């Protein structure tokens with residue numbers, strides 16, 4: 466059994482079975498392409514943060530015991546430097562501190578995060594490190610969080626990249642809570658057998674759900690749209706875990722009630738009148754639009770803020786009424802230069818006309834608004850596109866439900882149900898996160914010329930599939946009204 470790390474401790478607080486599995490090495494979560502990319506970004510952000518303290522000492526990672534001994538040795542040496550990645554171990558718990566700055570009153574603990582938003586969960590992470598350091602007998606003077614500054618722009622010096630927020634009081638409060646539970650968590654995750662898993666609200670986001678408490682349950686109450694923690698708690702207390710078991714009289718929101726009716730009655734919901742009205746609003750020819758967008762912690766383009774949404778690709782299918790004439794146009798930016806202006810101009814050109822612009826979610830609207838803000842001379846033309854936008858997802862949400870949606874309305878959730886046989890399975894790129902990472906690596910010159918050609922093709926095929934899927938879904942919606 467390994468030692469308790471921060472990640473295990475924080476998960477064990479939510480679920481001791483999960484903490485036990487992580488600690489015993491029984492569960493290895495393989496990160497997705499997008500998660501790996503964000504992890505690498507985190508490594509880069511930490512590197513840049515360390516540059517703010519040129520005299521700091523990076524304690525290289527090694528075995529926990531020797532790393533902890535080395536850290537203790539450096540901390541107790543006369544006139545210690547700022548320490549990066551110091552290791553602490555006590556009572557079966559291990560922690561690594563991003564940065565430790567010596568101060569008169571003790572050590573200033575600094576946790577570095579690669580986001581721009583302060584989050585409650587960061588306090589938990591800092592409190593864990595504080596707790597383990599305290600168990601090792603260290604005196605901590607204050608605790609700060611270092612985040613990315615949303616005012617940073619490419620080309621500015623690295624010291625403008627970060628903002629520091631003092632969280633000492635919040636962390637101290639959380640430490641009190643951890644002091645009362647760490648020993649029992651340490652013991653339960655170290656025991657010879659796994660604590661019995663039990664359904665809780667956190668299971669909803671757990672990667673193991675389908676192999677754990679969700680195993681064999683087809684219509685779990687988690688399929689209820691926007692299920693709140695309190696509603697979940699009420700159902701669980703009554704012993705209800707699947708939608709089939711919800712009795713009448715339980716108060717549900719209208720979308721939840723609809724899901725329940727469809728599941729219990731094994732039927733679909735189609736508001737034909739409402740759907741017909743919505744579909745009749747669509748002007749022909751219909752333009753189906755989908756963007757691919759990148760967001761990076763450290764901006765890749767001048768004037769872009771950390772995590773600014775940069776569109777780099779789009780696909781448009783244009784269909785005449787009855788889908789008689791289908792035109793496809795697409796754009797994929799040259800990764801060697803900033804093509805935002807070119808993309809905006811081409812977009813205006815490719816969407817020229819009178820017909821409705823069909824999108825899936827409000828995301829595309831936001832991208833067009835962003836481009837209009839960036840290029841005031843194109844604003845009028847870009848703004849005029851907004852009036853033509855029709856969101857297919859909204860239409861489905863209000864007028865159609867099939868039990869096979871399992872409470873989801875994303876294109877990936879509705880497509881296999883509404884258009885069986887159409888999927889993303891045959892594609893090299895199957896989701897937006899991979900598309901984004903692929904394009905970022907193209908910008909960074911990661912690929913050989915041969916790979917570049919291949920990746921470019923993969924991106925074009927993926928984005929094209931998104932608009933083709935919208936065409937197919939729209940066709941099916943029209944069929945539902947006809948039948």
Ligand code: SF4
Nearest residue numbers: 480662668671674677
């Ligand atoms: S599905 Fe729930 S009970 Fe099972 S490991 Fe995950 S959080 Fe724990």
